[in-house]
Structures are given as structure tokens and as C-alpha cells.
Amino acid sequence: MNVPTPGSHLTASAGSRNEQTRRHNLSTLLTLVHHHGALSRAELTKLTGLNRSTIGALNTELASAGLVFESAAQESGTVGRPSPMVNPSADIVALAINPDIDAIEVGAVGLGGEVLSRARRATASVPTPSEALEIALELIEDVRSQLASGTTIVGVGVAVPGLVEADSGTVTRAPHLGWEDVAWGEQLSDALGLPVQVGNDAAVAVVAVAVFGAGQGAANLMYLNGSASGIGGGVIAGGTRLVGANGFAGELGHTLVNSEGDACYCGRKGCLETEVNLNRLHAAAEASGIAAADAVAQLAATSSGPFAAEVDREADVLAHGIANLISVFNPEAVVLGGFLGDLYGARQERIRTGVLADAFAPLGDNVRIERAQLGDELLLVGAAELAFGPLLHDPSGWKAKS
Amino acid sequence: MNVPTPGSHLTASAGSRNEQTRRHNLSTLLTLVHHHGALSRAELTKLTGLNRSTIGALNTELASAGLVFESAAQESGTVGRPSPMVNPSADIVALAINPDIDAIEVGAVGLGGEVLSRARRATASVPTPSEALEIALELIEDVRSQLASGTTIVGVGVAVPGLVEADSGTVTRAPHLGWEDVAWGEQLSDALGLPVQVGNDAAVAVVAVAVFGAGQGAANLMYLNGSASGIGGGVIAGGTRLVGANGFAGELGHTLVNSEGDACYCGRKGCLETEVNLNRLHAAAEASGIAAADAVAQLAATSSGPFAAEVDREADVLAHGIANLISVFNPEAVVLGGFLGDLYGARQERIRTGVLADAFAPLGDNVRIERAQLGDELLLVGAAELAFGPLLHDPSGWKAKS
DNA sequence: AGGTTATGTTCGTTTCGACCACAAACGAAG
DNA sequence: CTTCGTTTGTGGTCGAAACGAACATAACCT
Structure with missing residues (x-):
């Protein structure tokens, strides 16, 4: 971002002392190898733009603190002296x-x-x-x-x-x-x-998703997770997690999706969480003769009957809700976890086309929708x-x- | 923020050279006096945490570049040597x-x-x-x-x-x-x-609102503006404007407020923009015998009839929409501009209590709702x-x- | 052997902070 | 009213920290 977009430097932050430079650089290096995995010193030089001497010194400091360790260079097959790898210490x-x-x-x-x-x-x-x-x-x-x-x-x-x-x-x-x-x-x-x-x-x-999961590399990311306790979520905007004034931003489960919907415990009605819901899936599954406990595993099992109809409905509402949030956040990726990930697995095309059809014109086009990886980790x-x-x-x- | 909230340092930014420190400090100083107005050198020292010598040197550099100028100290009435004021140069x-x-x-x-x-x-x-x-x-x-x-x-x-x-x-x-x-x-x-x-x-x-307007000092801020062309908006989150992947974040006019509402040109229906709308106000005004051109000025004029009913309805929908967005952004201030500001002026209590009643429990309590200042500037x-x-x-x- | 890419070390530059001398205000004591 | 101490702050010099540039050297490929 060469040209500053409006509002990229609103807060006049504190002054920067000379020694903070060192802290910042050490932090950058350690964060890089922690998030990205082992990197050669040459790669670190390119990524940070710092001088080789500096990378060397910083690296020595991190290594002597036991935070990283160097290992032999990878077989690269290219000419030139090989550059040793800097690894995050799993100790x-x-x-x-x-x-x-x-x-x-x-x-x-x-x-x-x-x-x-x-x-x-x-x-x-x-x-x-x-x-x-x-x-x-x-x-x-x-x-x-x-x-x-x-x-x-x-x-x-x-x-x-x-x-x-x-x-x-x-x-x-x-x-x-x-x-x-x-x-x-x-x-x-x-x-x-x-x-x-x-x-x-x-x-x-959402931090895990952004750093190690399906959202890797996305600076603007929406994560929606469905569990027995409802729908939670988080947003990464501009490379930073959306926090809000009191740390409560990102209550994405309580965005309106249906003004005629059921009452939510939050006091409103028709929240995403009340319309897309594990209980409803369980009830519909039983109406179709599927045990509630198997409902999530059987999401794609039937193509007709009350269960399939409910799955379709929840997929549609989810797509509607995602499109709504996309027009607010303009993310490059939307990651779905928990039973929302399963729902997406069972109705991928339906949700994808629903989002595309519904989202404010250019915003939906380039959005990546993905299931969360990492599972229970x-x-x-x-x-x-x-x-x-x-x-x-x-x-x-x-x-x-x- | 001493304890880092999760996700506050996701992106490993570029390395920091020594001379970038100077740039950053000059930027901080100039931004401070530009946004805050004239400040004494002593105040700058406190605000930035930098050494007096450093502030002096930075200040000299800015002054010789013609960006700021020093003036006599303000009469403070306190003991001690007075500190000269550093003013932004209006030239x-x-x-x-x-x-x-x-x-x-x-x-x-x-x-x-x-x-x-x-x-x-x-x-x-x-x-x-x-x-x-x-x-x-x-x-x-x-x-x-x-x-x-x-x-x-x-x-x-x-x-x-x-x-x-x-x-x-x-x-x-x-x-x-x-x-x-x-x-x-x-x-x-x-x-x-x-x-x-x-x-x-x-x-x-929204940048103007955050820097010089009603949102001054708020690091988390929502701005909604109503004009003949619809409802636009912007969000400041964590001291930075929400930009999104393609720069299109903050289309707050197209959040759902009524799933049974009118069709919007964005392809959906019941968007905030289609429900809270200058055209509707004009039509209702004329039905009450008020010229469309006077509608905004007369928002609070009547307490009954079709016009008053429409104003009430739009106020309610606006409150509903604001509450919805509050649960997403958790801002500390919501600023309303354009005819939304006028609407708020006419139905302040109705909107305020509507937001409070509707917002996800603790989030709405501390939100400041205000009209935009600065007007046509x-x-x-x-x-x-x-x-x-x-x-x-x-x-x-x-x-x-x- | 020559070219390429990288490391290691030394030295110079930039920048900030610490320290000391001094300046300007207030207020209390003479 | 003057004087002197206290407080707060500026100006300048010096030293320390950190990074970059340059040079010598090392390891790999062709």
C-alpha cells in the first residue's frame, strides 16, 4: 500500500525510541518463523528488507535466547552459497x-x-x-x-x-x-x-484460522463457527483482529437475517443464530428418522423430506447472512467452522451461489469461502x-x- | 493496551531501519499538532514519551521545513519556565x-x-x-x-x-x-x-468525523450518513478506518433491517437504505400537506398524521439497524450525518431508547450517539x-x- | 576455474537519551 | 518592592544503541 488510504494513520501513536527498533525487528523475525515455519536467513533478509548484517545479529540474539535454532540449509539446487534455516524452537x-x-x-x-x-x-x-x-x-x-x-x-x-x-x-x-x-x-x-x-x-x-488455518495470508477475513451454544465469530480486518471498544466486536451470530424469525435470547428476533441452529437440525433429523446425534454426519444423506428441507433452508439463510456481512466487511475469505463447516460441506454449491447472488455487486465476486482446517486443534x-x-x-x- | 488482545500482531510487518524511526517521530509530531491543534513542546514531550532534546530537534526540523511554527507560550499561571507553542502552519x-x-x-x-x-x-x-x-x-x-x-x-x-x-x-x-x-x-x-x-x-x-468532528478521540466509531443518494457509512476500528480487501468495506446502507421490505437496487430487499429514505419522507410529508423540500426541516413539526408516522417508523428502523451494527462493531460512538442527523434531532429519545432496547446486552449501554458536526465542511x-x-x-x- | 549467492566482520552514520548549564515563571521571606 | 529559592523547561554536548555499507571469505553450480 504505497498510497495511504484515507484513515490509515488516524491515531498519533507514541514516539519511537531507538531501542524499540531492535524490539520491533526481533519481534518481526520471531513472528515470521513462528507463523510461517522455518525460513532461511536469505529469505528473512528479503522479507524484512533488513541488511544481512542485521539479520545475522538479530538471529544470533534470538538463538542465544533459545527461541530459534539454526539448521543446515535445504537442498535448493540453485547456485550460490546455501543459506542456513532459522527454525522456531519447539522447546x-x-x-x-x-x-x-x-x-x-x-x-x-x-x-x-x-x-x-x-x-x-x-x-x-x-x-x-x-x-x-x-x-x-x-x-x-x-x-x-x-x-x-x-x-x-x-x-x-x-x-x-x-x-x-x-x-x-x-x-x-x-x-x-x-x-x-x-x-x-x-x-x-x-x-x-x-x-x-x-x-x-x-x-x-479466528486468530488460529488467520495464522495457521484456512485463512492464512488473508488480511481481511471472516470466521463463523457453529456449535451447540450458537454461532460465534471473529473478524480480521487490515491484518488485525476486530476488537471493538470493549473487546466485544464480532458478535456475528446476532446479525439480523429474518425480521419475522424466532425470538433470540439476545432480545431481538431473527438473528443468524436463531435461524441457523443445531437444535433445528436435530429436530428435523428426527422427523426424518435420523437420530439427532447423527444429524451433522448425515447432512448430505437425504435429498428430500423434512431434514433435507431444513438443511436447504439453513444453507440459504446462512448464505444470506454471509452476503450481508460481506457488504459490511469486504473480506477476501470467509471461513466456516463447527457445524457451519459441515453445512457448507453438504451444500457447498447452494451456499456459494446464494452468497454470489446476494452480495453487493463487486464484493462477493472475489470472496473465498472455505471450511476451517485444524479441526479440534x-x-x-x-x-x-x-x-x-x-x-x-x-x-x-x-x-x-x- | 498493555496486555495484547488476541490478534493484535498478526502480520509480521517489514523491518524497521534506523532512519524510519526519525520519519515516524516526525510524522507523529506533525500529526499531533495537525489533529489536536497547537501544543506546547512540554505537552509534546509528555504525549510522545520522547526526550526533550529529541522533541527539540524534531521540532526544529519541522519548523525549518515550514510545516510548523513556534509562538510564545500560553499564559498558564503555573510555576516553571513556560513552554513555547508548536502550531501547525496554515500556509x-x-x-x-x-x-x-x-x-x-x-x-x-x-x-x-x-x-x-x-x-x-x-x-x-x-x-x-x-x-x-x-x-x-x-x-x-x-x-x-x-x-x-x-x-x-x-x-x-x-x-x-x-x-x-x-x-x-x-x-x-x-x-x-x-x-x-x-x-x-x-x-x-x-x-x-x-x-x-x-x-x-x-x-x-468518517475520517473527518474521527479527526475533527463528533467522533474525536474515539478509536472505534461508526458513521452513518443519509443523503438523496442513499445511506453511506464508514467505520473506524482500532483507530484505523475499516478498508476491506478491495477498499469497499463499510457499505452500511446495505445491511438488512427488514426481510419483508422493499427491493433494493443492490439486489436484495429490506436494506437500511430502502427502509430509511429521503424519498419516503418526502412522500409522507406531501401526504401531510408539507412540501417535500421542507420535509427535513419540518421533521419534528407534527406529532400525528402520515408524516409523523413515517418519521416514527424510520426512526425505529434506524435504531434497529444501528443496534444490529453495534453488535458487530462494538463502537464507542455512533455519529449520524445528513438527514439521519436531522432524523436523530427530531426523534432523539425514540432512537436512543430503541438502540438501547435492541442492542446485544452490554454493547449498547456505553455507546455515544451523536449528530455530525462540521456541517458542510x-x-x-x-x-x-x-x-x-x-x-x-x-x-x-x-x-x-x- | 569462474560465476553466483550468501555469511562474517569492521567501520561509519544516524538517532535518540543522559547530563549539565542556564532561562523564565511563581511565590514566600525580608 | 526586591530577592532568593523552587519549579519547570530549553539548549547543547557527549555517549550508547542500532543499522547499513564495504570488504574478505565461504559454499555451491556449471
Whole structure:
């Protein structure tokens, strides 16, 4: 972007000191190898535009901190001296936790984004905050014991299905968990002696999608996830996640799609979440003689009957809702996760043409619609990204404690 | 924001050279005094966090380039040596042009945001691109002749009611003007020998609102403007304008508000723009015996009859639409311009309570709803901001040509 | 062997911060 | 009313941090 678009520099940010340059460059390098995977020094030079000397110095600093390590050059087959690869050190680990209505899941994710180990425990009922905390701590023990010795844990990231106050790590309101104003992050941090970052699950997921998943490389991205608890979402706009004034932006499940629709618990009616809905799918499946538990797996099974009609209807409404949001965000990619991904799998053409027909003229044409990848690792990787955040922002002065 | 929210540093941006630090600091300083008005050197020191020596040096550089000038300290009444004020130099001028369906308007805006002179010519019919170009050039002559000698024109900003390709300055599609794929920016630049930046009128307006208008200080802001040509809008999110993949984000006039509503030219039905509409107001006004031309002025005049009923209906729909968008963007302020501002003036309580009742629980509570200020200067100031962009981004190496 | 691409090291430049001397305001004491 | 101390801030010099340029050298292909 050579020519600045209007409004690209509204806030006069703080002044930049000389040493911040170093921080920024270290951060850039580490973030690059973390998100992109191993890169040669020559590639880093090109990508950053920095001088070879500088890349060398920065690289040495990161390596001596144990954050990256160099390995032999790849067989390139081209002329010229081979350039050694700079790898993210998988010994640098973030823990990821996802407390949900029916289970607690914990994982360990290495720098580079690989899930190194994980553990999950189903709960008989929706866990209370203290139950969840207890189970999480036990699972963390499990997960840590599976890690190779010599790993360093930089912190913990938590993905919670609810509104979260990021600064304090407080769960303001998680309706499906029944939690309200719980300082879960603080409690966890006290118990572990590690820094803990808490985020909304959809916000966490969209980051994972953007960095490691189907949305890789897209600076403008919409993610919609369908689960038993409704439709959550997140937006990446201009390379940054849409946060909003209170961190609550991106409640995409509550955009209007049908003004004659059912009442939503949010107080309105006809929200995307009330019209495109797992319960409705389950009910229609049973009306067609399909067990509710099999509904998602059987989405494409029948072409007639009440179930197929409901699947068609939900596909149409989803397309309508996506088109509506496209005219607001003008994204280059829309990623669908959870049962929305399955719905898209079963009615791909219907949804795709529906979006095209419905979207404001030029906007829909170039949009990529995709199912989420990463599957059940999505939230873990995203939550780990939360925990990696401070390290990625400022790798200077960081030392692996090992 | 000490704790990074998830996704605040997704893109690994380019490396930072040493001299970019200087550029950034000069940019920060100049942008501060341009947006905020005159500031003392001590205040600049506090705001930027830079050292006094550095502020002094930067300031000297900006002053010798003619971009700012120092003046005597303000009478502060406090102890201590007074700190001289750093003022934006109003001799640095940007030209602003707004071609519209019934007139062409041109203004000259000084650094600091003051409109120094302006000229407007009404047209009998919708101007063709070449007619508009001719008139604009004449008006520019007018406007320039009114400027004090010694002013330097840094560039030209154009606000066009239509889709614009920012990089090339091409008007892709301006339905109400009937323009399509017009390289107006290039033509103007060739004729004037000045750099020209072209932007969508709503995008330009939201920048003006955010920087100098009712949205001052809000990092998350929604602007909705109602005109004869429909409803345009723009969004500031996280201190930056929402741009989208192709620069078309923020088509807020085409969000669904009533799925049983009228057909919209965008291909859907029940868009905000088709439901809240100047034509409908005019028709209802005439049914109540009010001349269409007086409708906007008389919005609050009657409390019964078809006109009042229509005003009520549009207010309700607007509130509904705003609430819907609030759940997506979580802004701290919503600014209404054009006839939407008048509508808000006439039905302030109705709209405010409607938004509160309708918005997703905690999001609506803290939103500030306001009418746009700046009036008919809004587009000029915003377009000028476009033209100032390159200078504000990189003041280094810039010299007033006088 | 020659060309190509890359690393490593030294040196110079840019830029900022720290420090010291000094300046300009207020206010209290003589 | 004058004087002196306190407070706040400017101006200039010096040192430190960081990056880029240049040169020598290393590894690979043809």
C-alpha cells in the first residue's frame, strides 16, 4: 500500500525510541518463523528488507535466547552459497486451555504452532469455575509430563465461550457455562505461577484460522463457527483482529437475517443464530428418522423430506447472512467452522451461489469461502497464540529458563 | 493496551531501519499538532514519551521545513519556565473537491484543519466527468486566488459518491453520478501538476468525523450518513478506518433491517437504505400537506398524521439497524450525518431508547450517539485529510516551496 | 576455474537519551 | 518592592544503541 488510504494513520501513536527498533525487528523475525515455519536467513533478509548484517545479529540474539535454532540449509539446487534455516524452537511451549460445557481440554503447543501433547476430560455436567479449575490443573500435569525435558513454558492461554475482559482475565459472562464475573485467569495464574491470558473462544479461533488455518495470508477475513451454544465469530480486518471498544466486536451470530424469525435470547428476533441452529437440525433429523446425534454426519444423506428441507433452508439463510456481512466487511475469505463447516460441506454449491447472488455487486465476486482446517486443534492453537503474544511482541531480554 | 488482545500482531510487518524511526517521530509530531491543534513542546514531550532534546530537534526540523511554527507560550499561571507553542502552519494547504449530483464544491484547507476558502457551483444536471473536471479547475482558480500569498499546496483530495480504487484514483462505479471507470484522479493530476488522492465520500467523511468532528478521540466509531443518494457509512476500528480487501468495506446502507421490505437496487430487499429514505419522507410529508423540500426541516413539526408516522417508523428502523451494527462493531460512538442527523434531532429519545432496547446486552449501554458536526465542511476537511496523508506520513525531506 | 549467492566482520552514520548549564515563571521571606 | 529559592523547561554536548555499507571469505553450480 504505497498510497495511504484515507484513515490509515488516524491515531498519533507514541514516539519511537531507538531501542524499540531492535524490539520491533526481533519481534518481526520471531513472528515470521513462528507463523510461517522455518525460513532461511536469505529469505528473512528479503522479507524484512533488513541488511544481512542485521539479520545475522538479530538471529544470533534470538538463538542465544533459545527461541530459534539454526539448521543446515535445504537442498535448493540453485547456485550460490546455501543459506542456513532459522527454525522456531519447539522447546518453547505455551499451554492452551479450553473449558467447555461438556469437557475441559488442555494442550501444549510449541513455537511454530505444533500441538505437542494434549489431554481432555469429559464432565458429566456443565463444570463450575472451581471444578473446571481443578480439572484443568490435573490435565496440565498430564500434558506437562508428556513434554520432552528441556522445554520452557512461556505462559497459558485460555479460550472461553463467553465475554471476557482481556486485561484482567475475567470471564464477564459465559451464558452456556453459567459463569459470571469469574476471575478465572487470576486463579489459574496464582495456582501455576505462570502468566495467563484469557480470550473469547471465537476471537481465539479466528486468530488460529488467520495464522495457521484456512485463512492464512488473508488480511481481511471472516470466521463463523457453529456449535451447540450458537454461532460465534471473529473478524480480521487490515491484518488485525476486530476488537471493538470493549473487546466485544464480532458478535456475528446476532446479525439480523429474518425480521419475522424466532425470538433470540439476545432480545431481538431473527438473528443468524436463531435461524441457523443445531437444535433445528436435530429436530428435523428426527422427523426424518435420523437420530439427532447423527444429524451433522448425515447432512448430505437425504435429498428430500423434512431434514433435507431444513438443511436447504439453513444453507440459504446462512448464505444470506454471509452476503450481508460481506457488504459490511469486504473480506477476501470467509471461513466456516463447527457445524457451519459441515453445512457448507453438504451444500457447498447452494451456499456459494446464494452468497454470489446476494452480495453487493463487486464484493462477493472475489470472496473465498472455505471450511476451517485444524479441526479440534483450532482452539488449542489459538489459545496458545494468546500465550505466545507477549513473547512475540518483545523477545528481547527473554531467556529460556530450561 | 498493555496486555495484547488476541490478534493484535498478526502480520509480521517489514523491518524497521534506523532512519524510519526519525520519519515516524516526525510524522507523529506533525500529526499531533495537525489533529489536536497547537501544543506546547512540554505537552509534546509528555504525549510522545520522547526526550526533550529529541522533541527539540524534531521540532526544529519541522519548523525549518515550514510545516510548523513556534509562538510564545500560553499564559498558564503555573510555576516553571513556560513552554513555547508548536502550531501547525496554515500556509500548508490541501485542496479538497467534492463532485456531486447537483454541484461541484472546492475548498482549501490549511494544516490544522481550518477551511481557508471555498467555492461552489450548482449544476443544472448531473455533471459528466469532463464537465465536473472543467468546473473543478475553474473553482480551484477561484479558491487559490483567495489564499494568502506564501501558501504551499501539498496536494488535492477528492471525495466521490461511489466506489473508488484508491491506488489509481479511478472512480470504478458512481451510480448516482452515472460515472463508470473514470480516471478522474489522473486527469485532475495531469491538469494541475499536483498529486491527487481520490476516496469514497463516506470513507472521507468518517475520517473527518474521527479527526475533527463528533467522533474525536474515539478509536472505534461508526458513521452513518443519509443523503438523496442513499445511506453511506464508514467505520473506524482500532483507530484505523475499516478498508476491506478491495477498499469497499463499510457499505452500511446495505445491511438488512427488514426481510419483508422493499427491493433494493443492490439486489436484495429490506436494506437500511430502502427502509430509511429521503424519498419516503418526502412522500409522507406531501401526504401531510408539507412540501417535500421542507420535509427535513419540518421533521419534528407534527406529532400525528402520515408524516409523523413515517418519521416514527424510520426512526425505529434506524435504531434497529444501528443496534444490529453495534453488535458487530462494538463502537464507542455512533455519529449520524445528513438527514439521519436531522432524523436523530427530531426523534432523539425514540432512537436512543430503541438502540438501547435492541442492542446485544452490554454493547449498547456505553455507546455515544451523536449528530455530525462540521456541517458542510465535513467532506472538504475529510478530502483534505486525504491530500495531507503523504505529508503526514513522511514529513522528512519536505520543503515548503512557497 | 569462474560465476553466483550468501555469511562474517569492521567501520561509519544516524538517532535518540543522559547530563549539565542556564532561562523564565511563581511565590514566600525580608 | 526586591530577592532568593523552587519549579519547570530549553539548549547543547557527549555517549550508547542500532543499522547499513564495504570488504574478505565461504559454499555451491556449471
